[in-house]
Amino acid sequence: MKTDLSTYAAEHGVKYFMISYTDLFGCQRAKLVPAQAIGAMQRDGAGFAGFATWLDLTPAHPDLFAMPDAASVIRLPWKPDVAWVAADCTMADAPVDQAPRVVLKQLVARAAAEGLRVKTGVEAEFFLLTADGAAISDHQDRAEKSCYDQQALMRRYDVIAEICDHMLALGWGPYQNDHEDANGQFEMNWEYDDALATADKHAFFKFMVRSVAERHGLRATFMPKPFPGLTGNGCHCHVSVWNSAGTVNAFADPEMPFGLSARGRHFLGGIMRHAPALAAITNPTVNSYKRINAPRTISGATWAPNAVTWTGNNRTHMVRVPGPGRFELRLPDGAANPYLLQAAILAAGLDGLAHAADPGPHSDVDMYRDGHTVSGAPRLPLNLLDALRAFEADEALRVNLGGAFSSAYLKLKQGEWDSYCAHFTAWERETTLDV
Secondary structure (H helix, E strand, O other): OOOOHHHHHHHHOOOEEEEEEEOOOOOEEEEEEEHHHHHHHHHHOEEEOHHHOOOOOOOOOOOEEEEEOHHHOEEEOOEEEEEEEEEEEEEOOEEOOOOHHHHHHHHHHHHHHOOEEEEEEEEEEEEEEOOOOOOEOOOOOOOOOOOOOHHHHHHOHHHHHHHHHHHHHHOOOEEEEEEOOOOOEEEEEEOOEEHHHHHHHHHHHHHHHHHHHHHOOOEEEOOOOOOOOOOOOEEEEEEEEEEOOOOOEOOEOOOOHHHEOHHHHHHHHHHHHHHHHHHHHHOOOHHHHHOOOOOOOOOOOOOOOOEOOEEOOOOOOOEEEEEOOEEEEOOOEOOOOHHHHHHHHHHHHHHHHHOOOOOOOOOOOOHHHHHHHOOOOOEOOOOHHHHHHHHHHOHHHHHHHOHHHHHHHHHHHHHHHHHHHHOOOHHHHHHHOOO
């Protein structure tokens, strides 16, 4: 039964709704709508000038309308008279095919047409910084191996516990929180869900973490590599595929190696086949390539992949199969768009299923120490431009994601790369002033 947002407001004491959509660069855009006006907004959508956000639109385009998906509504636990609701972008009464949530929903529908439900969980890592973003917020957090540091975790108890309490109240099933590998870095985990639900939660999680950090006078960042020498922010994604009822794991087969069924191997094969192009979406910023191609960090390991390889329970590879019926994609970073991350996984995996793709041989070596001994494994892109070129060359992935989206994404991201190249840096002056 479709949720009536006016009724929801009356029943839950909601005074305002944030009608929110995520643009191509992962920026969340919203309008704050009083509850008295939400009925019309639910029917007609909230109007935006699309050109004012990161979409491939011009000032001449008609209004973009964000249609709230009432099934996604979440009351802000830290401000319960406000509710956030994810929206789908439309224009001239048609879906905006380049809009990230629309792209994901189209792929979810394609999987459903094949009797499949893709379920995922994300491991979102972030740093807690000083309010100006200049340094980590805890000056005592200096250990060489700071992962799981008990004292450092408890010094940020107020922030981490508040976020976890909110997830408990929302029914997300959070099950662990820890200090991560870098000084000032944390990770929080909650239960996996259908891909669209995970994307909505991921988008809200980033909003919530930033908001709670600000309430404590801090700044949270999901930037892939905010500090040289420290481990970057990953966003590992665990993937499994189920039957349409969500009761049988189509990836699980106890008789097969790693407990991964033939269909699971084909889906994984799609991920492996399209990995260089996937990086343009899973690692979408210039800074992303400071993480996946980083030298050894202070802790001794980057925990990020450097080649297109897969393995069993070994964290030095791009894909890890830690147990039967699922795999972990370790390529994505904290800058990944919550909706495009899921869409890219579905697009690559469904192509793998369609063509019975072979993931190739697995490897058990320590890729950080012995990666040079693995032959035939493509290297991941060295920079954003290489990733964009790989994406442009991967016609199958572009078609699966949709032509409108792929063209818009390539155009805007190429513009971002060009802007980066045109930017003069202190490094240039320091190294070439006296050439």
